[in-house]
Amino acid sequence: MKLSFTLNGRAVRLDVAPGRRAIDVLREDLRGGNVGSGDLPGEADAAGSTAIGHAATQTLGAGPCSAQKAGSGAPAATASIAAAQRADASTTPATGTPASAHAAPCAPTPETSAPGQAGLDEPGQDAPGMDGSGLDGSDMDERALDVKEGCGTGECGACSILVDGVQKLSCLMLAAQLHGRKIVTAAGLGTPEAPHPIQRAFAEHGAVQCGFCTPGMVVAAASLLAANPAPGREDIRRALSGNLCRCTGYVKIVDAVDAAAKEIRHELREELCEELSEEMRKTPADHGRGAPAGPEPQGGGAPAEGDANAKMRTTARRGAKAASARPSDNTAAAGAKAAGGTTNKAERAAQAGVQSVVQADAQADAQAGAKQAGPKTAKAEAAK
């Protein structure tokens, strides 16, 4: 089956058996391509391959993976892949350059040339651990750290990905279900150089110990903040309840998500206030006439502040509407720009759901918002 989807902003085209598990297809792609294709990815495809904006289109080779049916069920397939992964991990030097890390897994070998047969078709592979789940340490390929397999049965959340912005479990999805979708993994949320606020908060709050659950936790947190930018601690705990961590005891993870939510709200507010004052400078005539500022009732307080907040919300909603429209990334970027900010920040804003961020924020921090909007409004008035 010919699949096409975007993975962390990069277009992916594959020819795979539709009954393979999504997690296996994704991990294989993240590792740099079909081990059987003999197609050695370049250095640029290594650790950085998951960064937003990496535009390489990969076409995995045909061969066994292209079969619509992969049911001949070679029982050795899963084991040999696990072996290949172990080999991969063991040949990766501690300070390994991406190029050397590639060498082992990408060498075409007879045993690893039929990955299309691993996965669902394989009976008796539900025990976590030594079955290629990665809990035995075989899953530490540095290019595919962002989609881990813990339980393989939907109970641990380690394989969480965002499918069109919604947290799903890639171990319980078929390859066919990736088609036409926008897939984002933890690595697609940010890079080590430019981490997502959630990722930075995890590092700063010590929310990472062994790290196995971390990508799934980050994805779950991103899914939460997109829907609810001002969650309470209980909301956070509920939202992360499908992700198991056996190290941290969760307190630091909840702390980190809490902090990230605050940071995202703060950033958005700053950007929106900037754009608001820009707009008001441009159109001073609108201001003070009770210009239509959306369906919200005008605040009873100082008219200027009520106006400002209402306008902020309207602007943000407009941006977020456009941003949430799929499938065009261009629309998202443009919409997020309308919501204020640079493209980079705006993309993040789009992911976090500008619309709800601002609504909740305007309510939760009405005072702070008014304070910030106040001086700028005054400035606008002065300009008038």
Next chain:
Amino acid sequence: MNVLSPRDLPELFAALAEPGARALAGGTDLLVRLRSGRDNAQTLVRLDGLDALRGVAQGPGGSLRLGAGMTHAELLAHPLVLARLPLLAAALADLGSPPIRNMGTLGGNLCTASPAGDCLPPLMTLGAEVELVSASGARRLPLADFITGPGRTRLAPGEVLAAVHALPAETGLDAGLDAGLDAGLDADQNAGPGAKPGAGAGAEAKLDADHGAKTSAKGSAQPGANTGARVIQHFEKVGRRSALAVAVVSLAALLRVGKNGVVEEARLAWGSVAPVVWRCPEAEAALTGRKLGLTALKQAAAVVREQVRPIGDVRASADYRREVAGNLLLRLAML
């Protein structure tokens, strides 16, 4: 393994006719079973691209049609479900985990027919019906008849569950109550059933507010406008932990209580204490006509413990289940 992705019902029926075909909804159960060799489907037929299985719509007589392909999260975010089927919403909020709710579907939960299926007790107390479609047409069955045992349903070969029809509990109880609810619903309905959530600012705000309320309370008691009559809709699930837990025992309760505090009708359904959802007419009778309070509830709980015949398994002993099945009724005194 072959995977087919039909785009409409005729394609679906053709796909289901393939040898070894099995319908795949959210995959949270079937894919686990396949991987462990407990299922031998040769061909998976995806249901996730079928519009006929989607949506929530108002039907005749105030009933709601819930598309079987709706995920638990989608139902939980739907204003009509939140406002009209709080009992189902309470169960959905406790089902699985957030990603499971993003994947699993209502139809999947019903057709899996687990004795512990979280949607089953609420829908049973609501007297829900299932809508089954096949190449030869559509038919409707009471949910209670549809599920015949653990993992067993009356689904015929080539047939799929298209929708669930449920009559909201408040319908017809009291004109004043209905009017009050409708007034509260105005914002949502103006957005229109076909409109995307968030089409109107009012709907968004209402939805957020509903969400907040629902997650903090599992039961709801809706007071009638200017009367003391009310409908109590309560769901509680006891599990080993609160998320990702298979129910040890669950209870859905729907009580109509008159102005004088007397129970006029009681509908009770337990999960995980029998091969299928368990009803206890004796306990319902023990509550009906009595003033709702601890005394009546304790007596009904004793009836439950006497009647229920749970099994012991890896999650709990039979004795524990029997005790809890009765005790869950006592919560109704607090609502």
